[in-house]
Amino acid sequence: MxxxxxxxxxxxxxxxxxxxxxxxxxxxxxxxxxxEAVSAEDQDRINTFNKANIHNNELLAKIEAKKKSLQDLEDASEEAMITMEADALMLRVGECFIRLPEDAISEHIECEKGRLSAELEHLRAESDRLREQMDQLKATLYARFGQQINLEP
Amino acid sequence: MTTRHRYPRLTDAEGPKQIPKAVFIEDVEDYIGPANPLEVHRNLNELLQKYRFMEEEFGKKQRALQEKLPEIKEAITVIKFLKDRRGHDEPLETHYQLADCIYAEASVPPTETVCLWLGANVMLEYPLDDALALLEQNLNTAAASLKDLGDDLDFLRDQRTTTEVNVARVHNHMVHIKAKVLAQAQTQAQSTRAEATDGANN
Structure with a gap:
């Protein structure tokens, strides 16, 4: 080994x-x-690969967090829907809870959902771009160094 | 390598924030030159530790800033919310956090001003629009420094990776030297043994 x-x-x-x-x-x-002689371009490729990998991991963590927030919002809108009592709902803004009518709350939830979905879409596209870049670099570097380099997680 | 530097240089000219740039080794043998490879290896390792340490410190800073951003954003949401309420007559019913796990009720009448915590035990009352402008400016500053920090971190990562590769290459070079010396010794021993048997036969 x-x-x-x-x-x-x-x-x-x-x-x-x-x-x-x-x-x-x-x-x-x-x-x-x-x-194998390591050329300056090879070094650049290795550096770029490393950075892309770190950034991609950060992105993946962000994507997971956003997915969870989105799921929370889904749950919230369902719960809001089945609440019987009028004016029973409070919305958390920052550290406080604010009493709001139901339609204002559902409007807020829908708005947040739209924002989060757009952000999620953006993050996914960025992550796909990085993965593509990493795949290309991987192919080049393995072709150059074979067993001498290890690019697996 | 210039003759001015008798000892192999570890770093080049400074990059951003006075972070030294790691040298790229064109040719390991040429790079080490007359120096002791073990010593070069040790020094490179030391440099690697420094880069790792810096990377960690910058990472900590980055995380602290990243946590600050949502706080500012939340404050902005609250102020925007208060602005929307200006036309309403009835007070805003809220539960606010008094301490951990304790919430108290408060009703907030429509307001034109808000107090911002500026830090250092200072709180200042601002008209809503001014408060919003201030917070948005803070948000932009924080986002800009976060971007700067990200660029610095990327630079550091490049230096760290370069140094890691340098350490590995110097190490590999040392292994090669050892193997060469060993092979030479073996062939020498073989030839002397052959001579000895030749001598015995004659």
């Missing part, structure tokens, strides 16, 4: 031979394999 030098990040350049002493059961890494 090759020793991977970067537990913190996604893209790993293999370090040869370090675990020979630590684990003799493994055959020593092939030393005849000459190191």
């Amino acid at each position: 090759p020793f991977l030098c970067k537990p913190s990040s996604h893209c790993k350049i293999r370090i040869e031979g370090r675990n020979q002493r630590e684990n003799s059961a493994h055959p020593p890494c092939s030393l005849t394999m000459s190191e």
Whole structure:
């Protein structure tokens, strides 16, 4: 098993031979394999890949959060619909709850839903764009370095 | 490599915010030159730790700012809401948080002004429109500094990745040197043994 030098990040350049002493059961890494020369463009590609990966992960977290808010809004509008009592609803704005008539509340919910869906759409498009970029970089880098580089999560 | 730097340089000219830029190694052997590879490796690792530390610090700052944005946005929503209520006669019925898990009732008559907490134990009363303008300006400033911080973080990430690759390449180079020395020693031993047996046979 090759020793991977970067537990913190996604893209790993293999370090040869370090675990020979630590684990003799493994055959020593092939030393005849000459190191592929890393060019400045390769370095750029690796950097871009790393950043794209970090950004994509951030985006995915944001998408999850937005999805949850949207679901909460759906639940809220359902609950608002089945409430019998007139003027029983309060809307949370910031830290306070404000008593509002039902139609104002449902209007607010619909408006928020529209806003969130648009934001979600935007985030998804951005994430797709990043994934595409990462796939391209992955193909190029694996073609260049093969087993010497590890770009898997 | 310039002769001016006898020791391999770790970083180049400064990037934004005085963050040093990691050098890209064209050729590892040429880069190390006459220096001790182990020492170069150690220094690069040290640099990597520094970049990691900085990245973490910037990340913390970014998270703090990211938390601030929704707060400002919420305040803006409240003020917009109050503005919409100006025409109404009846007071606004609210429950406000008195302490954790305790809410009290308050009725707010239609208002033209609102008090903004400016920090440092200062609260100032503003007309609604002015308050809105101030908060929107704050929001824009916060968004702008968040973007700046994101750019700095991206720069730092590039330097960190470059340094990580440099560490790996210097390490690989050291392994290659060791292997070469070992192979040379082996061939030498073999040839001496061959000579010895040759001598014994004759």
